[in-house]
Amino acid sequence: MSTPQLVVHRDKELMAQAAAARLITEVVDAQAARGSASVVLTGGRNGNGLLAALGSAPARDAIDWSRIDLWWGDERFLPEGHPDRNVTQAREALLDLVPLDPARVHAMPASDGPYGPDADAAAAGYAAELAAAAGPGDRTGVPEFDVLMLGVGPDTHVASLFPESPGARETELTVVGVHSAPKPPPTRVSLSLPAIRAAREVWLLAAGEDKAKAAALALSGAGEVQVPAAGAYGRSRTLWLMDAAAASALPRELYPPASA
Ligand SMILES: O=C(O)[C@H](O)[C@@H](O)[C@H](O)[C@H](O)COP(=O)(O)O
Numbered sequence: 001m002s003t004p005q006l007v008v009h010r011d012k013e014l015m016a017q018a019a020a021a022r023l024i025t026e027v028v029d030a031q032a033a034r035g036s037a038s039v040v041l042t043g044g045r046n047g048n049g050l051l052a053a054l055g056s057a058p059a060r061d062a063i064d065w066s067r068i069d070l071w072w073g074d075e076r077f078l079p080e081g082h083p084d085r086n087v088t089q090a091r092e093a094l095l096d097l098v099p100l101d102p103a104r105v106h107a108m109p110a111s112d113g114p115y116g117p118d119a120d121a122a123a124a125g126y127a128a129e130l131a132a133a134a135g136p137g138d139r140t141g142v143p144e145f146d147v148l149m150l151g152v153g154p155d156t157h158v159a160s161l162f163p164e165s166p167g168a169r170e171t172e173l174t175v176v177g178v179h180s181a182p183k184p185p186p187t188r189v190s191l192s193l194p195a196i197r198a199a200r201e202v203w204l205l206a207a208g209e210d211k212a213k214a215a216a217l218a219l220s221g222a223g224e225v226q227v228p229a230a231g232a233y234g235r236s237r238t239l240w241l242m243d244a245a246a247a248s249a250l251p252r253e254l255y256p257p258a259s260a
Contacts, residue, residue: 043086044151075108119177
């Protein structure tokens with residue numbers, strides 16, 4: 001488990017631009033070191049803000065877009081092309097603008113896809129896709145993602161793992177079907193905390209005052225079933241990328257010495 005590091009930016013626009021620049025560097029480094037990169041995307045305003053910032057970043061073409069695998073941390077279980085699907089929003093924000101290899105864009109199944117309206121079967125299907133991409137050393141059943149990004153809900157959820165829900169308690173499966181989620185839509189598919197923790201780097205994106213309490217709770221040693229964001233960390237690095245409003249309730253001893 002890596003101890004969380006905090007980076008606090010002036011506002012959410014600067015946070016998105018700085019996180020996009022950081023992601024470019026991480027991907028370029030991963031491609032140089034290992035030939036390709038794997039990145040897990042998140043839904044939500046902050047995740048999409050980062051993708052949009054990446055789309056307009058001057059250095060975006062430093063990435064070899066044909067050598068990157070994209071995965072999702074969670075998906076709203078809706079029909080293909082639905083405007084609320086995380087993949088639809090990611091396509092609009094960035095993916096349609098860059099020359100990705102379509103075979104390496106691993107969207108989670110849609111509710112009218114191969115598994116029909118069965119979110120648990122869709123979760124099992126995605127788990128199988130992840131397992132097939134995992135290397136022999138990846139004992140968790142998922143690849144060692146280079147960067148896995150997560151938004152944070154005001155209730156401390158990450159991906160679609162909500163406080164006190166079965167998904168937040170999952171210790172065996174890498175992907176879960178989520179039913180009766182408190183944030184619409186109620187049916188979702190999500191990576192579990194053990195799958196999230198297989199990533200080298202986990203980045204949590206939190207902007208806005210409504211995230212302040214959630215961030216303070218997650219960073220104060222809360223349990224992961226009650227506070228799922230507290231259970232999201234990477235093997236080598238856990239990074240909280242925040243704006244000043246989201247950082248405003250952090251205990252004094254956690255607040256980083258200098259704001260970026
Ligand atoms: O499907 C979703 O909605 C997300 O994946 C969810 O986990 C999101 O990231 C958080 O709710 C934060 O969302 P915001 O960035 O919009 O606050």
